[in-house]
Amino acid sequence: MSGLPDGLEAFVARAGWDGAIVAPLPGDASFRRYFRLTRADGDTAMLMHAPRPHEDPAPFLHVAAWLTANGLRAPQILATDAPAGWVLTEDFGNDRMRDWLDLHPGDETTAYAAAVDALAALHRVPAGPFAPYDMAVYAREAALFTEWYCPAIGLAVDAAGYDAAWHEALAPLLGRQSPGVTVLRDYHAENIMLIGGQAGAPQGLIDFQDALVGHPAYDLVSLLQDARRDVPRELEAVMLDRYRAAMDITGDDFAADYALLGAQRNAKIVGIFTRLDKRDGKPKYLGLISRVWDALERDLAHPALAPVARWFDANIPAAIRHAQGALPA
Template sequence: MISLPEGLAEFVARAGWGDATIEPLPGDASFRRYFRLLRGGDSAMLMHAPPPHEDPAPFLHVAHWLNAGGMRAPAILAAEPEAGWVLTEDFGNDRMRDWLDAHPGEERTAYEAAVEALAALHRLPPGPFAPYDLAVYQREAALLTEWWCPAQGLTVDAEGYTAAWAEVLAPVLARQNPGVTVLRDYHAENIMLLGGKAGAPQGLIDFQDALVGHPAYDLVSLLQDARRDVDVALETAMLVHYAHHAGGAGEDFLADYATLGAQRNAKIVGIFTRLDRRDGKPRYLAMIPRVWAALERDLAHPALASVAEWFDANIPADLRAANGAFAA
């Protein structure tokens, strides 16, 4: 029997859903838990994001901003953020990742809709969020040297790593002003197909870490997905599709796309290793080879020369050939 968090029944009652049936839902890599409330033909989603590990206030802040701008974040039905409770509109079960598993022939249509939703977001003025600045980029990239490298038994030049990233990120930072809202985790597991079909409106979830940064970042998140294979040909086609809907995406944009792809993929390799070593969640290790393969493609871009040189000098060829995988 699955135990329910303390205080759940009381919050649900205060929200007017005290007579609902409660169904626990699978969790993610965080401390958040999710439940579906069912009452007759109605349903709602309950998120428990308890302090001190979680804070739902940023989720609420971003959700209100997105909905005010015409995007489709879930409507907020009730909230007690100090206790970690948020009750929202239920977007249903048609998550883009699962829907495409069942409808692989609709992949291009689904990705076109996801790219168009991102272009619509980028046409809005940047939101009232903190900047995606060099300190954040560096802190994220450093997760690779802080977690993956030690787990692989490597002693590396951490200072050289930081210096290389500072060099390649400088032009990105210069070109990302005034910036756009960056959701930071925009991929097929965080997009809901509200109409239950490939071209349906995109319901957005898991956006609480939004910052103001470069428009290429969420494209990388979508098209170099850590959890789902995206063919390189489809990735290229979707970059062209984005350019059609959001304006030019010339050589500078593609250079920034590769740089942010490398930065994000280095971060994810570190995060997935940390989820295993610190949090006891080894299932994420199986995704590292997919992420590393994308990282290697990004490193081949001339804009990444100094970071690529660091990888050549610090990461053994056999580990790179194995796409960063851990020995069985």
């Protein structure tokens, strides 16, 4: 087991999986590491290592317990050593929604319909015991754009004006998100497992440790304005209609809030992807910025984003916007 984290063998043995084959899995944009354990009889489990100071598995365990208690499909927890960062869970298999659709593009509508229906089911349950997705969090996330992207592109911008524009634009939304729903915050095709390997299969949820109580449109934006794969505009519209029908939502406010949270999330992601390159040495995410930027521009066109759109017009040169935010080589 050379090259594996210290303490892995001891934890695996305590969990009853001594002798299992340990296979590292590709990492994500965090400091977490994942491994698949395989016993001689073919049984498998997933091992997560989320050590301090950068990670802490306690929130994952907290949210997983709440999701399971409320009838949603989080992985079963098999063993934990939270202080050391170890969590052993049920293995949902290899059928991520993203990978499935790469191989079965004709199943796109079915897969997205199931994902939207799973969100509707989540939102029918009273929100969990999680912190609020309040203005301070929205603004702090949006500020990643001016903190990381703008310096990387060589722009000196009006950061105070940016913050003020977001406060003005988001203020009406905050009044409309009460009492709120559980927001998983990273609900997209790479974090949805198709249990049983079918497009309409039950949705296995992963990467939910940052859950907050906020607006129901946020996870829809995460799903339908996906940073990692193209979602056709027509499909986005159909799935928004599907969600609204399932939740009996009428009026124009929801469309405004969807655009607001789309712009907020996409601005945040541009900042995060830049930070992953500049701070963490992970340049592969830079290639995704153009897709995110395209969605950001579409969101900014909504009248609800007028204060933020004016800031972009005044601070981000047209050449950069026409290049969809690409950083210079």
